[in-house]
Amino acid sequence: MSRRAQDAFARGQAALQVGNTSLGLFWLERAERMSRHNPNLKWSVGLACLSAGRITDCLVRMENLRQDFGLREAAFLEVICLVRLQRMDDATSRMQDALSRFHATPQTHPLARQIASEAGRPGWMTASNTGTVFVGTSRPFRLFLDGRERLQGTGGGTYDLPEGWRSARFLEIRAGRRHVLGSPLDIAALTRCESFVEAVGDGLNGWIWSPAEPEYSPRILLWDGSTARAEALSEDVDSDIPLARTRVFHVPASRLPEKDAGPLDLRDENGRLLTGAPVDPRVGQLLSGRPGTLPARLRPVKVRVWKARLRHPRISPGCAVVIPVYADLRRTMACLRTVLATCPDDVSVIVVDDATPEPLLARELDQLAEQGRITLIRHAQNRGFPISANDGMRAAQGRDILLLNSDTLVPAGWVERLRARLAFTDVGTVTPLSNDATILSYPAVDRPNPVPSLAEMRALDRLCQATFRREDASSRDGLELPTAHGFCMAISAECLAEAGLFREDLFAQGYGEENDFCLRASAKGFRHIAAPELFVAHVGSASFGTARKSLGARNLKILNALHPGYDWLVQRFIDADPLHDIRRRLDIARLIRLAGNRVALLMVQHDAGGGVGRVVRERSEMYDAGGGFALALRPHEQGCRLEDALDDRRFPNLKFRLPDELPLLLDVLRAVRVEAIEWHHLIGHAPCIRTLHERLGVPYDVFIHDHVWFCPRISLCDGEGRYCGEPDIAGCEQCVTRWGSYLGEDIPVSELVARSGRELSSARRLMAPCEDTVRRIRRHFPGLTIAAVALEDDTALYRSIRTDHRAAYGQPLRVCVVGGISQWKGYDTLLALAAEIQMHHLSIELSLVGHTHDDDALMALGVRVTGEYREDEVQELIRQQQPDVGLIPSIAPETWCYALGQIWRGGLEAVCFDLGAQGERVNRSGTGLAVPLGIPPFQLAMLLLRRWSDAR
Known part of the structure; x- marks a missing residue:
């Protein structure tokens, strides 16, 4: 896990230990989102969800862990979730599968007894690697190994398994003609061991464990017929399996053959070779850095450029x-x-x-x-x-x-x-x-x-x-x-x-x-x-289980x-x-085949994703639905990367060095019949991309996402996070001289504005998300015709807003912020507001569904920060904060603001500063508040309390 994920995990565990399940779950889910593929986090969050009564959320995680890792604990916890959801048929099926593959601990016995009874089974069973089987029934039963009756019992209890049971495939327990729950049992699954052994300087080291019964300590059968047992749990085995309880063993050099006997067999008690065996003890000497006198078979040969053989045609011998x-x-x-x-x-x-x-x-x-x-x-x-x-x-x-x-x-x-x-x-x-x-x-x-x-x-x-x-x-x-x-x-x-x-x-x-x-x-x-x-x-490699790494x-x-x-x-x-050129040739051929007879639209964008990436995706979907083929062009190291706009992983090798490989890029674009180019962002691109349309002989359109056309800092904010007020060119030059440019190119503001004027006026069509952006661009470039193209249906979003909602009496006002909050998105505003709330003990709780460049500073002031999220998670995360109102703290004029749409989808009124698209949209909605930019944070806090806190 990353450091931040580890910190969130530690906070979550600490909260759970003092009984604060809600807070503990918040932190654990934050950690899970930061380390999505960590199964141990998935397990911890699942347990916390179960404690919090979020049974379905726990069930989903347990199902994933069982399917991906064959995790015993997940299999039985999945059954518990199904029982609590009253899905008894599913619970019975899952318990049957779990008992047939895993040893059930005593804590699981009441659950097995309950399910067997409700399912009308004559009882249930579980077997152990110790060579015993527990049968939970009040009726006489018979035990079969691979269909042969080997034992009869008069009732429930623990019985010794017949000799040779490990070599059988299935164990059955029948009461009359009916199987008890868990029968037939898969003996190979129960007895399977994960293991590993390697030679080291002072002998052999290894580990072993039984995934179906982790509390069992397996025996190791050595080459000479003697045995060893692994007892101590290891702490440093790098395993992909959550909750793996590997037990270490060591065979000292004194137990190894005195003479060079070559590789040695080590097996588990089922007769299967340990992973890594046969193992040559002399390899430990090779790896120890003190090779001494090594046998010829282990003498190193340094890699070098060897002389190639003479090349002649050969006749195959078959x-x-x-x-x-x-x-x-x-x-x-x-x-x-x-x-x-x-x-x-x-x-x-x-x-x-x-x-x-x-x-x-x-x-x-x-x-x-x-x-x-x-x-x-x-x-x-x-x-x-x-x-x-x-x-x-x-x-x-x-x-x-x-x-x-x-x-x-x-x-x-x-x-x-x-x-x-x-x-x-x-x-x-x-x-x-x-x-x-x-x-x-x-x-x-x-x-x-x-x-x-x-x-x-x-x-x-x-x-x-x-x-x-x-x-x-x-x-x-x-x-x-x-x-x-x-x-x-x-x-x-x-x-x-x-x-x-x-x-x-x-x-x-x-x-x-x-x-x-x-x-x-x-x-x-x-x-x-x-x-x-x-x-x-x-x-691909799915072998060796835990021992793969x-x-x-x-x-x-x-x-x-x-x-x-x-x-x-x-x-x-x-x-x-x-092999890059080979893979690229294949990608080009696949791209041409995928395009087929469709004409293509090329979307030029930056490599930062965010709102620009979303617009490109949505416009590509529209173009695709109309029978076209949308491509995206992103900057990449020394050139660019061409992508399927709806699947950026499909063609990973379409990378072109620019300007050297520009002719090849043009050939590819012609082959897929690019009919037009749509500029979304040129930051990071090579200069030749700005004239790509001329070389292809096609028109280009411009979708204006921000103020990069006249502001080298893009956001209209200075280095202290203040809105600049859009001064003249001389004022802009002073700002850039002091605070720097984000353009990635050395161009004076006057030349930037001149170039932008030429490029915007030469475009076939200009689009911007809102009227505020249209007005700002036309102020700097008079005479342009710019269409306002809304990115969401605000009229539909208005219907979700609850205009009569207030914080409950006696409860703090819960204010929710959404998105990735940079400085110009209002990080400093949020930090100052949190400080005022803490200093004056105001009855306000701030939460951020998203992330910042410094989450820790916000969290130190009591802000709940969920961390990064996927688009499909945001509404559930907003709901979990139980907010009363949404806040958009952006201090720059945004050109759209998707976070505002998410706040409205969550049913919340929104507060923002009265500028940009955010102010335009809130004012048009007739709900929420658009407050003056620069309002002191304490005054903003009091305004929130007066408007949305129930003062009864």
Whole structure:
């Protein structure tokens, strides 16, 4: 969490501890909005909502936590919420699911008993990793393991589970012919352990826990048959799982084999390898910084530019597809269907079943093997990805390898295109593009991409083929990569023979094994290249649960220790981003296809969002509804970024360096048939954007959002936050000399006004949000025709206002401010008002639904500041403040003021200063007050009390 989120969280917890649930919830929700993806905050807010009686709000959060993290506590709390909402059918269904997967603590037993009784079940059950089952029934029952009766009971109580119960799949408790609530129980879910182990200087360190029963301390089975138990709760495991109770263990060096025995197996008590095992104890020596005498297998080789092999055409010795498989029936079979439908007859498909825990998946693989469609290799125990991949590659017997993850989808022709890239002796590996492939990801490389459907994958692949069917001569050899990516990786037989297989002794379940392989291959002179003409869908890493971060971090440390300079190699590639042009070409092709036969409107805007961004979005929606295609152009570093105006994440690579790449930008705009340009804001843009319309030969319109046309400070405020009164040019020059300009360009005020006059008078159409703005612009630029285009329907908003509302007798007057409050939006006014209220003990409570540059100063004076919000949250946040009146503290003439509309939607009258759009709109509404600018804060406070506080 950010510092401010942590502070809000601490305040919330402190308030809850003294019994102030309302205040505690306010602070926790503020923290949650500041750190939206933090599941621990979601849990804390959910609990506070339950205490405050906001059951539905708690339920929503618990459902999310259960679905996203399989959190036991959330599953049972979800049931409690459903019971309190009297949704008993849903409560029964959710309790059945919870009891069938998790151990129920004694505090949960009364709830299970109640639901079983109301649902007409003969009882309920819960099992524990201690080897016991509690049956809550007054009737005789029978216990079954995988359908075989193993125990009979005469009534409720705790019973020992039959020997060998951990190896079964399902446990059933039946009273007569009916299952009790919670039966059948999924034993794999109950016994699943999250774990991790790594070698350190003085032995082995690790952690383990049981998500279905966090209070249980699992045993660890060591390589020599002895055991260890993890008891102490850890404090520093970086986990994505909320409420994870990981328990640490340490195996000292004295317990390790005296001789170099290689990797050691460590398993949980269900016989499953710990994540990170097998683990080589000597790696601890490598990572400790005191390597001493290391065995040859662990001696570092520094990364450098190796001499490339001679490039000659090669003849392939044949090809085999290798697919390691573990779990997830649906995704694995979807992958195999696409592979078997697209593989040529001369390419065999080798599937390595790494001891799947899913019988249905094992059965499907057996059937494919019996039909002769795959060669099946099956492990008796789970061994991890590197070993599985190696077993498949060994079975290929000297052929080229197409190594494929089981969570991928491949298009027609994928084998042929990868093999074509392996046609030369210097190529060691080839990797296609994918939605999830780190440096080879498309469209975005800096954030997750949606997983495409089968149809979407095929469409993207057709786009790749069409875009890169005829490559430039300079790129025929392929774009070189630092390493391949193992999700879909073609490996030449020669490269595999010379570099050797994946390291089975270091990388355990995976992460880093293909990088190590590629670095070893590079040292042999092999190159690793991209195949941009191929796109393969990839679900991405969902393996390893809690241990994902730990295993990735551990293996990266090993990789860097074995290959010093690896991080530098990858970072150099990322900084250079040689794949940018490839991704941009694909984005351009997709953009042209999306535009189709529609004509386009280009919206030029700044990069600050806010009201300008909202207007652009709303006008784009109108244009789109009329059959057009709206594009947005934003400034970006050394140039600009072109976007779909209704989805700014769709084309992340349409970035153009200006003025160097202006011709390319113009070609793209012509290709999508831009018919007009609409200027919304030019701050931050390169000078050439101001003449874009001339180069395209299209008209331009101007939507005036602020006073940047004649005020270099934009807001008509000086550096002390005072409205300037709009002096002549000489006065403006003095202001700018003293307080500075926000234009981002060195231009005198006289030249700014002259340029603005030329640009405004040359526009096809001028628009502004309100009459006040029209008058101000025309005062500086006489003779212009400017249309006032309201941004909201004020007449409809007036109907929401409660004009007879007053603060309740004996209650403080609650005044609500909305928005992001900068200095010109009235921060200093708000701060001064809060100080007067506190100094004179006035019966006024101020709240800000929004944020400022210094929330702490306001909060120190008693103002409740919610923090940033999404647009869909603002009305609920206003409602939670229970306000009596709204305040717009802006001390500059606004051109619209969306915050005023939100205040009116909340049913509140509004108070503002009598200037700009805010004063114009409040005066026109006939409600609220528009007070003189500069009114002393104490006088403003007394005015609020007299008008909106019940004086009975």
